[in-house]
Amino acid sequence: MSTPSKLNRKRILVADDEPDVLMLLNLNLQRAGFEVIKAEDGERALKLAREESPALVVLDLMMPGLSGLEVAKQLKAQPATARIPILMLTAKSDEVDRIVGLELGADDYVTKPFSPREIVLRVQSVLRRSEPAEAQVDELEVGPVKVDRVRHEVLVGGEVLDFTATEFKLLTVLMERRGRLQSRDVLLNDVWGYESAIDTRTVDTHIRRLREKLGAAADMIETVRGFGYRMVEDFQ
Amino acid sequence: MSTPSKLNRKRILVADDEPDVLMLLNLNLQRAGFEVIKAEDGERALKLAREESPALVVLDLMMPGLSGLEVAKQLKAQPATARIPILMLTAKSDEVDRIVGLELGADDYVTKPFSPREIVLRVQSVLRRSEPAEAQVDELEVGPVKVDRVRHEVLVGGEVLDFTATEFKLLTVLMERRGRLQSRDVLLNDVWGYESAIDTRTVDTHIRRLREKLGAAADMIETVRGFGYRMVEDFQ
């Protein structure tokens, strides 16, 4: 995948009893921009999954003690960890045939031997898929501003305007929630992504840039002093 | 981010006699933002398909009573349901030839064991494919570029140009969806195929090669920084 961005610094829990594999995955996932937590057995994997709430778990099916199968079952059984995607490592494709796909909620699996690159791509792929489903309404309109999500285009007073990625997301979120106050924290969470260790003042800067581009319609974004920002419900 | 509202979520009908499979598909399709209707046997699947007009049907080939094959035939036989895409689940890959090639128009198939991720990707892919009426059109034209799918030929400014397989497919997908943003992920799925473990940067490379061949018309393909690419609606 493309260069790791700070925004995607997600935590991955890797559980495998073979130190070599653990090291290999650790190295490659880190290089891909992930934060990696390692577990040498099933028990520890379960514990860490609860405590560290990783974005994804890579589980070796064959482990002494608690097998990957068991771990997966228990993860899925508990509400706190049920939604964490699982990528299962299996030795032979036939040994798992239905197990992996069916009996438990592994989201994907990779059979050994695997290339580190493949694992990284799989992890990224599963993560992309489990991100919150988007695309509700295709068109958003407030006053002179119209956002077309399918074309990925913003019209202001009939003219197409260029917005950067962050500006576009911020504008979209505000318009989706027009009339409702959005705190800086909420915006950071929903525009920049959870985990973003970003200064709340940064939101101000981007609001400013938005207003600048909106020109005459800048007042659509109201400042609610001490709390955050709000897109007006109607404009003019 | 907010969950998609029920109104514009797409409805998927899943028919399988194994409760485990039903649960698994339900969970994963819901997580991907679909509304899911479940059927435990063929009869019920037929009934629900007529009543609920789902956007797509996932059918297990092997079911007691009405088999998936039968259900598919009946769906295709009735005008009200004939246009609903069908994704078939099959146990062995050798059953596949029969299904897809000969007996009926299943739009795609997945062999067990499958990973939930694969199913979700397949469903999304089939839905995208069956959306625009244009997908069936033999000739596509944007600006100076004309694609003849039957002859498998591309004319740029009246001249026949050679495109490789990947280039041709990429160009076609972009032209079918002109005006609409296509993320690298979507392009990978729809041009390269669902299970491609390919770097997203590869898309960039092929876009570049396309542009190179398009010459003066290179600007037809717009880069939407941070999101993907888009074929313009009109050119000059």
Next chain:
DNA sequence: TTTTGCTGTTACATGATTGTTACAGCTTGA
């Protein structure tokens, strides 16, 4: 076999984007 062309990967350069910081100006409440 050798050759050719296609494909995916990688490294690098570059310009755009982004987050931070400092400071000015404004709002609020005493």
Next chain:
DNA sequence: TCAAGCTGTAACAATCATGTAACAGCAAAA
């Protein structure tokens, strides 16, 4: 009115995404 705390503004450095080119592995063709 003033002081304190927010917010707007501008500039800047770091980071990131993309275009570009070169390359190696492969498969098809010769």
